[in-house]
Every structure is written in structure tokens, then in C-alpha cells.
Amino acid sequence: MLTIDLSRVSPFLSGGEIDADAPRALEALRTLVRREGAGAGMLGWLDLPHADEREIGGIADWGKRVQDENDCLVVIGIGGSYLGARAAIEALPGEARFPVVFAGNNLSPEYHARLFDTLSGKRFAVCVISKSGATLEPAVAFRLVRKILAASAGGPEASKRITAVTDRDAGVLRATAAREGWRTFDIPGNVGGRFSVLSPVGLLPCAAAGIPVAELIGGARAELGRSTRMDASNGAVRYASVRHLLHERGVAIEVLSTFHPELASLAEWWKQLAGESEGKGGRGLFPASAVMTTDLHSLGQYLQEGSRLLLETFLAAARPRADIALESAEDDSDGLNYLAGKSLSEVNRCAFEGTRDAHAAGGLPVVTIETPSVTPDSIGALFVFFEVAVSVSARLLGVNPFDQPGVEEYKSRVCRLLGKPRTP
Numbered sequence: 360m361l362t363i364d365l366s367r368v369s370p371f372l373s374g375g376e377i378d379a380d381a382p383r384a385l386e387a388l389r390t391l392v393r394r395e396g397a398g399a400g401m402l403g404w405l406d407l408p409h410a411d412e413r414e415i416g417g418i419a420d421w422g423k424r425v426q427d428e429n430d431c432l433v434v435i436g437i438g439g440s441y442l443g444a445r446a447a448i449e450a451l452p453g454e455a456r457f458p459v460v461f462a463g464n465n466l467s468p469e470y471h472a473r474l475f476d477t478l479s480g481k482r483f484a485v486c487v488i489s490k491s492g493a494t495l496e497p498a499v500a501f502r503l504v505r506k507i508l509a510a511s512a513g514g515p516e517a518s519k520r521i522t523a524v525t526d527r528d529a530g531v532l533r534a535t536a537a538r539e540g541w542r543t544f545d546i547p548g549n550v551g552g553r554f555s556v557l558s559p560v561g562l563l564p565c566a567a568a569g570i571p572v573a574e575l576i577g578g579a580r581a582e583l584g585r586s587t588r589m590d591a592s593n594g595a596v597r598y599a600s601v602r603h604l605l606h607e608r609g610v611a612i613e614v615l616s617t618f619h620p621e622l623a624s625l626a627e628w629w630k631q632l633a634g635e636s637e638g639k640g641g642r643g644l645f646p647a648s649a650v651m652t653t654d655l656h657s658l659g660q661y662l663q664e665g666s667r668l669l670l671e672t673f674l675a676a677a678r679p680r681a682d683i684a685l686e687s688a689e690d691d692s693d694g695l696n697y698l699a700g701k702s703l704s705e706v707n708r709c710a711f712e713g714t715r716d717a718h719a720a721g722g723l724p725v726v727t728i729e730t731p732s733v734t735p736d737s738i739g740a741l742f743v744f745f746e747v748a749v750s751v752s753a754r755l756l757g758v759n760p761f762d763q764p765g766v767e768e769y770k771s772r773v774c775r776l777l778g779k780p781r782t783p
């Protein structure tokens with residue numbers, strides 16, 4: 360179960376102020392649960408943790424088959440069709456025994472040339488994920504990967520190795536998949552990209568990587584119960600209140616900091632979730648992230664003494680997946696024998712606690728979200744916790760959490776520069 364520690368926001372917000380905001384925040388939660396309010400038609404993500412055994416079993420079987428028949432899986436997608444799977448796979452390397460590589464999340468020729476080099480001589484399957492089926496980056500990558508796959512495996516075999524994850528009814532990818540006879544999985548129409556990690560979008564790559572998707576969903580389901588409780592002690596709701604109240608008082612940026620590098624991609628997923636859900640109408644906390652202790656040696660100075668427009672939220676894990684003992688050395692010229700008998704996780708914990716106290720003393724409001732461990736069920740729980748919290752704080756902000764009208768502007772300019780023909 361996640362714990363949310365708000366004690367270090369007290370110089371900026373008292374417990375009483377957070378309590379006083381609870382009715383408003385719970386009302387925002389109520390509108391979500393009742394499927395009301397702006398974007399009410401895009402609340403299908405609340406149903407995903409209730410996926411039945413048959414659906415989960417089908418996804419797990421697909422993953423097993425990909426593993427049995429191939430050397431690796433290429434997952435093509437961007438944004439909400441990519442970040443969640445990457446977050447889970449990087450967080451859970453113990454389970455991720457089978458190589459999953461990602462394409463279509465940028466337009467870099469260097470990135471893709473290196474990827475294609477690594478695929479050379481390998482037997483690979485492809486999972487192309489795009490709700491619209493029309494996003495430039497995955498479409499370009501898919502065209503390139505299909506060519507390589509057909510050249511190495513032959514057309515009919517290539518078709519057997521391609522799986523498309525897309526909208527149930529609409530879009531060019533759906534039409535092409537039907538024509539080519541590819542295996543398909545549906546993205547429910549009422550689930551937006553950044554809320555789709557617990558649909559086949561996130562679960563298929565996880566299943567191929569060897570992550571027990573039933574456990575991921577189990578953790579998500581348990582957290583959904585906790586995060587949607589109509590109770591002022593609900594941690595997701597209190598965190599949403601804190602974010603919103605601090606923003607109203609001029610805080611402009613939230614930095615999600617973690618001392619667990621394996622959670623770096625989870626922070627990337629969170630950045631999209633928060634940024635696209637809240638950054639509208641000239642408002643919203645700008646979501647940033649820091650991976651410690653690495654970033655203490657680049658951002659540490661700013662976090663300690665830079666402009667005080669920041670909220671820092673630490674994402675911590677109480678128990679490490681692995682640990683390493685530090686021993687006494689005959690040669691103590693590095694002066695580290697004082698650490699002998701401690702484990703690396705204890706040293707990392709001290710680094711976390713010391714940094715958190717220093718940043719709070721330096722004038723930052725600090726929140727800590729702690730998971731007992733990094734396991735499939737706790738990663739599932741974190742996905743749901745953040746989805747609920749961000750949806751509530753977006754509702755408090757008065758914006759629709761489930762649209763992203765602003766991304767059209769750059770897309771239309773890019774298409775114009777590339778000479779894309781207008782669709783009639």
C-alpha cells in the first residue's frame with residue numbers, strides 16, 4: 360500500500376488547509392466516479408483494473424507466444440502508446456527476461472539506424488500501437504520496420520509476426536490490419552492515450568517482457584479501491600489538493616524526484632500524464648523529474664537555492680529489489696571503511712532522507728509518495744494512484760483532464776513543412 364507523507368508541506372500549507380479543501384477535492388473525485396463533468400466520455404480507464412481473467416489470460420498467452428517464437432519484440436508507439444509500457448518494463452527488470460525494444464517514439468535517423476542494426480540477424484515480432492493509427496512517428500517507424508521484417512522473414516511470415524493495437528472501429532491502422540490479416544487488440548474508444556497503460560497498449564509489451572500482468576492489474580485494482588474512496592484521508596485526493604493549493608499560491612513546477620533510477624521512465628510517464636492533462640488555459644504545474652543521486656550533481660544546486668517556484672515530490676521505495684553489502688577494506692585510503700556493515704540501500708536511503716530534509720529546509724514544499732517495494736502490483740498501484748490524483752487536480756483546476764487540444768498546433772505546422780496533402 361502506498362503511503363503519502365505531506366508533513367513537509369506544512370510551512371506552505373497547514374494540515375487544516377488541506378482538510379478544508381477536502382470537500383472540494385472529494386466532489387471532483389465524485390464527478391469522476393459518477394462519469395460526469397468535462398471529458399466524461401473518456402473515463403473508461405476506471406474500468407481497466409477490472410479486466411477479467413479471460414482478457415488478462417489472452418494477453419499473457421500472447422506474450423508467451425512472442426517469447427517462444429522470437430528473439431525480441433519491437434514495440435512501435437509514442438506518448439501514451441509507449442511511455443507506460445516502458446515505465447513498467449524498466450521498473451521490473453527481474454521479470455523482464457525477454458528483450459523488448461522501442462521504435463517510433465522519435466524521428467531520429469541515428470536512433471532508428473542503431474535499432475535496426477541490433478535487429479539484424481534476429482528473429483523479431485512487431486507490436487505497433489497507435490490509437491489514431493495516424494501519428495507520424497510510429498507510422499514512419501512501422502513502415503521502415505515492416506520492410507526489414509518482410510525482407511528477413513518473407514511477406515506471409517511477417518504478417519504472422521505483426522500485432523496491431525488500435526481503435527476498435529476507426530483509423531487507417533485498423534483498416535490495414537484487417538486487410539493484411541494481422542492479429543489485433545482493441546484500445547477502448549473511451550480511454551485516452553495517457554490513461555491507456557492498463558489496456559493492451561501497456562499490457563502486451565509487459566506480457567512479452569515477462570511481467571506477470573495479472574499481478575500488475577491486481578495492484579491497480581486494489582489501488583483503485585483506495586484512491587476512489589470518498590474519504591478525506593484518501594491519499595490521492597490529498598495529494599491532488601496539495602498540488603492544486605500550492606499552484607494557486609504561485610508554485611509553477613512540480614519535480615518528481617526519485618533515488619531509484621529504475622523508476623526514471625515511470626517519471627517520464629507521469630510527466631505526460633500531468634502535463635497533457637493539466638497544461639491548459641495558461642495554467643497547470645509544469646511536470647519535471649530528477650533521478651538521484653545523479654541529478655544532485657546537476658540540479659541539486661537549483662533545487663536547494665534556485666527560484667522557489669517548485670514543489671518537489673519524492674517517489675520512494677521502502678524495500679529494494681536487490682541489495683549489496685559494503686565491506687571493510689584493508690586499504691582504507693578512500694576513507695570509506697566507516698560504511699562497512701551498511702548496505703548500499705541504506706546508503707541510498709540516507710542520501711534520500713538527507714536530501715529531502717535539505718530541500719525542505721531550503722524552502723521547498725516536499726511531498727513523499729512511498730511504495731513498499733518495486734513489484735508488478737506496486738507499479739500497477741502507482742499507475743492508478745497518479746491517474747486518479749492528476750484527474751482530480753485537473754478537475755480542481757477547472758480544465759478537462761482528458762483532452763489535449765494544444766498538441767494540434769505543432770502537428771499542423773510539421774505537416775505543412777513536410778508537404779502532407781490535405782485530407783478532403
Ligand code: PA5
Pocket residue numbers: 437438439440488489490491492493494497551552553554635763
Ligand atoms: O495521450 C495521448 O493521447 C497522446 O500522447 C497519444 O498517446 C500519442 O500522441 C500517440 O497517439 P496514437 O496512439 O494515436 O498514435
